[in-house]
Amino acid sequence: MSTYESVVHGSKATVKDLPSIDKLLRLPFVQALVSSHGHTLVAAEARAQVDGLRAQALAGVLSMSALAPEALGQSLAGRIAERLAPRLRRVINLTGTVIHTNLGRAVLPQAAIDHLVAMMAGPNNLEYDLVTGSRGDRDSIVEGLLCEITGAEAATVVNNNAAAVLLSLAALGGGREAIVSRGELVEIGGAFRMPDVMASAGAHMVEVGTTNRTHLADYERAITGRTALLLKVHTSNYAVQGFTSSVSEAELAPLAKARGVALVSDLGSGSLIDMGKYGLPQEPTPQQMLAAGCDVVTFSGDKLLGGPQAGLIVGSKESITRIRKFPMKRALRLSKLPLAALEATLQLYLQPELLVDELPTLRWLTRSREQVAANAQALLEPLRAALAPRYTVTPESMLSQIGSGSLPIDRLPSSGLAIAPSLSGKRGMGTALDALSEALRGLPLPVVGRISDDRLLLDCRCIDDPLELLGQLGALRAALIQD
Numbered sequence: 001m002s003t004y005e006s007v008v009h010g011s012k013a014t015v016k017d018l019p020s021i022d023k024l025l026r027l028p029f030v031q032a033l034v035s036s037h038g039h040t041l042v043a044a045e046a047r048a049q050v051d052g053l054r055a056q057a058l059a060g061v062l063s064m065s066a067l068a069p070e071a072l073g074q075s076l077a078g079r080i081a082e083r084l085a086p087r088l089r090r091v092i093n094l095t096g097t098v099i100h101t102n103l104g105r106a107v108l109p110q111a112a113i114d115h116l117v118a119m120m121a122g123p124n125n126l127e128y129d130l131v132t133g134s135r136g137d138r139d140s141i142v143e144g145l146l147c148e149i150t151g152a153e154a155a156t157v158v159n160n161n162a163a164a165v166l167l168s169l170a171a172l173g174g175g176r177e178a179i180v181s182r183g184e185l186v187e188i189g190g191a192f193r194m195p196d197v198m199a200s201a202g203a204h205m206v207e208v209g210t211t212n213r214t215h216l217a218d219y220e221r222a223i224t225g226r227t228a229l230l231l232k233v234h235t236s237n238y239a240v241q242g243f244t245s246s247v248s249e250a251e252l253a254p255l256a257k258a259r260g261v262a263l264v265s266d267l268g269s270g271s272l273i274d275m276g277k278y279g280l281p282q283e284p285t286p287q288q289m290l291a292a293g294c295d296v297v298t299f300s301g302d303k304l305l306g307g308p309q310a311g312l313i314v315g316s317k318e319s320i321t322r323i324r325k326f327p328m329k330r331a332l333r334l335s336k337l338p339l340a341a342l343e344a345t346l347q348l349y350l351q352p353e354l355l356v357d358e359l360p361t362l363r364w365l366t367r368s369r370e371q372v373a374a375n376a377q378a379l380l381e382p383l384r385a386a387l388a389p390r391y392t393v394t395p396e397s398m399l400s401q402i403g404s405g406s407l408p409i410d411r412l413p414s415s416g417l418a419i420a421p422s423l424s425g426k427r428g429m430g431t432a433l434d435a436l437s438e439a440l441r442g443l444p445l446p447v448v449g450r451i452s453d454d455r456l457l458l459d460c461r462c463i464d465d466p467l468e469l470l471g472q473l474g475a476l477r478a479a480l481i482q483d
């Protein structure tokens with residue numbers, strides 16, 4: 001090493017060598033950062049940078065080379081880029097769960113994205129009647145569509161289905177009794193537990209039947225002068241099997257009518273189409289529930305419906321009017337962002353022939369194993385090349401899940417790639433798999449798979465554009481070599 005290099009690169013810096021913030025901000029490269037981002041952010045990051053350098057200097061681990069103007073400028077630019085990088089990021093979902101709650105549930109159809117973007121770019125007639133020039137009602141934007149699609153007399157929308165259930169129970173059953181089967185006291189992820197929701201709504205829960213069997217007579221005996229409603233809850237995320245019986249909405253409706261109480265059904269996912277037609281497991285529809293005689297049916301916008309987060313409430317004019325007028329509605333109302341996306345999504349349901357192509361959720365759910373296998377095949381060789389020799393990649397049949405509590409026990413025949421650490425690897429299996437998962441999650445467009453039996457599985461069902469993954473294989477290889 002030459003004398004010069006040992007001075008510039010080898011010697012340790014002390015606190016006295018640190019640049020002042022002012023001096024740092026006057027460097028030409030940093031001036032350029034200031035003109036792009038303004039003084040506030042750049043100065044704050046510069047101070048944090050110098051604080052970090054001071055700590056390193058005091059610890060005796062700061063080299064002079066780190067204080068060269070280019071090094072300082074580059075590390076400051078890096079800090080700023082990191083600071084401005086969004087925390088909410090798009091990812092590639094190769095988990096095999098199509099409607100994945102942790103990955104944002106349903107992906108919006110293009111028509112919904114376009115309408116959302118167009119409506120958010122300026123003022124809109126969210127609560128303004130363009131015909132009369134007077135105040136309008138945001139519900140009216142989708143009420144007609146929802147009534148047409150489900151056959152309901154009236155409809156309203158709120159923030160999510162949890163809000164729809166809470167609001168319906170509070171408006172129709174607050175201060176009075178709500179009867180529910182012990183077999184339907186569900187907990188959905190994220191602390192949505194039916195008994196707690198009832199308590200929050202101010203409805204007194206009256207449980208009937210047992211975990212596995214509830215009969216019409218159980219409901220009949222429990223109805224008193226204090227009863228406001230009967231609640232049916234779709235057991236979305238579990239199944240009671242074996243010696244079981246439950247009472248359907250169609251059987252409960254005549255009882256509810258005769259005794260003058262409301263019948264409310266929380267459908268959870270609530271597909272608006274007959275899933276059986278697409279070869280998928282059947283899920284009860286709001287249409288069927290209304291035809292069976294329910295007064296109110298609630299369901300999610302971002303599960304099988306394939307739209308934005310929203311809680312949809314459809315039912316009789318009388319019930320929906322009470323729900324809409326209930327003060328809590330204002331606190332739970334749907335924002336204009338999902339409302340725009342919901343309107344465009346529902347319009348697709350007026351053109352059912354388009355759904356399987358236009359709704360990503362339905363497109364992915366209806367892909368055959370052979371179609372998914374073609375995606376896997378497109379990735380196989382390039383991925384093998386990128387991961388050799390540390391990992392071996394094999395095409396494999398696997399099973400996808402619908403997800404989000406829809407059709408919980410059904411699995412869809414699928415296909416994908418199974419990646420295992422090569423036996424020659426010196427590290428443990430678990431460590432090698434974790435390193436790979438981490439590298440995939442660390443890509444510019446993160447890739448999320450699932451680990452099962454000491455292998456990383458990449459289910460290729462939800463891939464529309466293999467290039468999104470193929471284009472990142474260089475970065476993946478680099479990350480694994482560095483690791």
Ligand SMILES: *Cc1c(COP(=O)(O)O)cnc(C)c1O
Pocket residue numbers: 160161162163165186188192233234235236237266267268269299300301310311404405
């Ligand atoms: C998913 C689900 C909910 C909650 O719906 P969100 O839209 O997530 O608020 C409530 N009830 C049932 C039965 C569900 O499946």
